[in-house]
Each structure stands twice: as structure tokens, then as C-alpha cells.
Amino acid sequence: MPGNVPPVKDEREGLLAFLDQQRQAVRIAAHGLTDEQARRVPGPGRLSVGGLVKHLAQTERNWRYIMVQQPAPPVDYEDGFRLLEGETLAQVLAGYAEVARETEAAVAGFADLGAPVPVPKGVPWFPDDVDAWSVRWVLLHLIEETARHAGHADIVREAVDGATAMPLMAAAEGWPASPWLQPWQPPA
Secondary structure, three states: OOOOOOOOOOHHHHHHHHHHHHHHHHHHHHOOOOHHHHHOOOOOOOOOHHHHHHHHHHHHHHHHHHHOOOOOOOOOOOHHHOOOOOOOHHHHHHHHHHHHHHHHHHHHOOOOOOOEEEOOOOOOOOOOOOOEEEHHHHHHHHHHHHHHHHHHHHHHHHHHHOOOHHHHHHHHHOOOOEOOEOOOOOOO
16 A cells, blocks of 8 residues: 555545555554454553454445345444454454445446435434435545544554554565664564
């Protein structure tokens, strides 16, 4: 993931590229963690890096169901914020990559990003006075949600082992060491 999204040819490509950049930021925050570290909740809240990856995958998948107007299977909201016994970081990262492919395929199925996406009714955090969003709105919302939790993942990761985003990105992408940036290395 370069530090910036490359030039894009149109709005669709841009929205998907910015969403993917935020997904990559989340993956970078998880780089090099063990399953135990990915489960660790280092602060007063309940957030772990692994739980954030899992939550984002569930959230994006749910929005894809809403966008294509299919019923979403039920999920346990609380379990969506933590790695359960038997779940690994590698599994939730692979699931997150699969969700990204599903979202991109669903968006490709819409000729017009202005296509309506009905607002689910009876959900307390969804407005009652809005009948539909658009595919564009859903993508912008996913960018917002993913960016919010990418920031959480950065903070949680730093609390777990002191690693920060740029050295992690350098390590994940194999950048050479420089006088101003040393790629992260796991403790010896």
C-alpha cells in the first residue's frame, strides 16, 4: 500500500481505491502480530486488533447485503469485536480480504452509483425519514467506518507492542531501511 491512493480514472475507481487503502491500513496494524497479541485488549475498552478486523469484515459484509437487498445472516454483535476460541488472526484477515472482493463485485453490478439502497427500517441508528441511500453513500460510509477503526487499530497496536503505522508499512512492504525510517522488526 503506497502512502497515497494512485490517480484514479473515475469516481467508482476512486471510492473503491480509498476504501481499499483504509482496509490496508487495518491490515498493516495487524502485521506481525501473534494470535495472542491480536486478541489483547490493552486499554480500558474492549478493542483488540483482531476484533477490529473481524468487526470491519462483518460490518462491510452487512452493508453489502443491504446494498444488494438481500437478508443478512444473523451475527452476534459482541462476538464480532473479538477473536473467539479457535479463531486466528490469519482467518479473520482472509475473511476480510474475501469481503473486499465481495464488495467490489457487488459495486461492479451497479451501472449507476446513484442507484437507491433502501434504508432498513426498525434499526434505531438508521433514520426513519430517509427511504433510500445510494450505492455511492454506502461506499462513502464504508470509507468513514473503516478509517475510524483503522485509527483505533493503530492506537491498539501501539499499546500492544509499541509498533506504529509507517514502520509497520515499511516492514509489510519490504521497504529498505533509511536514515528517517526503520522498518518494524519483531522482538528478538
